[in-house]
Amino acid sequence: MMAKTILTLLALLLTAAPVQAQLPAAIDGEPLPTLAPMLERTVPAVVNVATRALVVEPVSPLFDDPFFRRFFDLPSRQRERIRQGLGSGVVVDARQGLILTNNHVIQRADEIVVTLHDGRRYDAEVIGADRETDIALIRIDAEGLQALPFADSDALRVGDFVVAIGNPFGLGQTVTSGIVSALGRSGLGIEGFEDFIQTDASINPGNSGGALVNLRGELVGINTAILARGGGNIGIGFAIPINMARQVQEHLITDGVVTRGQLGIAVQDLTPDLAQAFSLQVSSGAVVTRVEPGSPADRAGLRSGDVVLETGGRPVRNATDLRNRIGLLRVGTEVRLRILRNGREQSVVARIEAPQRQELDGASIDARLGGAQFARMLQHDGEPRIVISAVEPRSVAARAGLREGDVVLSINRREVSELEDIRAAAQAGRGGLLLNIQRGDGAFFLMLQ
Incomplete structure (x- = not known):
């Protein structure tokens, strides 16, 4: 009887259809959290950017010597090779086919090929590029593009969840998630104008020019660099705030280049020691250390020792913050500065002018x-x-x-x-x-x- 029972159970196990293990759609009536719906909307707007360039490399000066060239049958003094690069980009205007990426992704490229999420490939033209912010704008002639909406990167807070989308190591579209680790990072020597968003969302080689988005799928930054002492990702990545990138984009669309003006001041951070020395009750701002004679700042009445508190109604955090804002203003723009002088607040208006060369x-x-x-x-x-x-x-x-x-x-x-x-x-x-x-x-x- 026992043997018959065991055989019956074995037969049932062998003939039963396999059952797939599945996660429940909900727990206690609540749906499981997932980024999938947001990513389905945003990933098609992030593209792969491949570049090719002909590089001419100099070789030994001995190649200039006629004796050595004839005796050793040496080739030409210059050697040519093809340099290839991979990066990412973000569609920001579907109708015009405009794509934001990093300047270092497309710099000195002879050929730029954009691959869309659905596999379509297009040759791209460069609308303009800015080395100082590492932003470039390229264009493709394609139908059915999808663009990402812009967020206000000034509203970001440390701890906000973000997602990085790009093409790391040429693998194809890859998504990583993390949080905003810090804001306003500068002094890294990566770019001329630095105001980075720092994130622990994995950003690897090839992610440059890709999208950093919030949980609503809005573009908050352009991924641009990593801190990698050992050559790999260690959880410290940097993105250019989209508010800065948008200003550069407007310059590039209009003029093809960013024409920067100057105010004519040298500044430094307002430190607690300086605030105490100047008997100030403020903790943020930029201290004017020098005014260039005959400059717009000189004509506006700025003096050494003034503390700049606001530009255009927005508080100034530090010297880098002030330099970034002035550096993105067009020549001819009037800017109102709220300053602190001898303990009293006042306003001055200066007109940004082209640098005197x-x-x-x-x-x-x-x-x-x-x-x-x-x-x-x-x-x-x-x-x-x-x-x-x-x-x-x-x-x-x-x-x-x-x-x-x-x-x-x-x-x-x-x-x-x-x-x-x-x-x-x-x-x-x-x-x-x-x-x-x-x-x-x-x-x-x-x-x-």
Whole structure:
């Protein structure tokens, strides 16, 4: 009897249809939390961006020697290779086919191909790019696009949930979630204008230019960088606030470039020690440390020691906050500043003007600088710097390794911040020219013989 019962049970188990384990649709009458409905609406607006560029690489100077070239049958002194890149982008205008991405994703690309979520591929054209904020705007001619709505990134709070969407490591659309870890991050040396949203949502190589969205599926930022000491994600990623990106987008749509004006001041953070020294009861703002003579700030009546509390009715957190706001205003814009002077609040109005550029031809300084143009320009901190404003292709300066945008910190170990400093420093050398160059977030010495 027992054997018959066991055989019957085995037969029932073998013939029964398999039952799939499923999560319940609800627990205690409440639906399970899921991001799926929001992601179904937002993911199609995030695209993959692939780039190709022809790169010409210099090789050994021995290639210039006719003897070595003939004896060793050497090829041309320049070598060409194809550089490929992968990134992400966000459709922000479906009708016009406009896509926001990072400048470093498409920089110096000869070919840009956008792949949509449904697999369609399109060649893209560059509308404009801004290196200082690392924002670029590209366009594709496509039907049936889906754009993301904009959120107000100024309303973000630390602890808000966010989702990063992009194309990490070229894998295709990937979604990660986390929270806003910090706001207003700056001083990282990643970009000229920094006001980053920090998040622990995983942002990996290839996510650059992708979307950071809130739980409503609204765009709050453009993913741009990670802090990765070991080369991988450690939970510290940065995104450009969409309010900043939108301002840059408007410049690029209208002009193709961001034409920045200047106010003509140098500022620093209002620290507790400074607030005590100035007998101030405020804890945030930017202290004016220098006013450029003849600048818009000078004509508006700003003085060293003034504390800027507001611009355009919005409170100023610190010096970086003030520089970012002024740097995104168009030339000719009037800005109202609420300041604190000698314990009393007052308002001044200044008109943003185009920066005054004084230039000097490198060949007039030294033949080894031929082909380079040197300009005195105010940097983001309001201090004057000597910048290489142009380098002629295949010129002496170009062959020496100088590039447009390089900041010359010193010549022959003499600091230079005015054009007249360059000539005096160059003549102080004994034979060679030793230049200390700042390029991006790095610096190096360059010896010209």
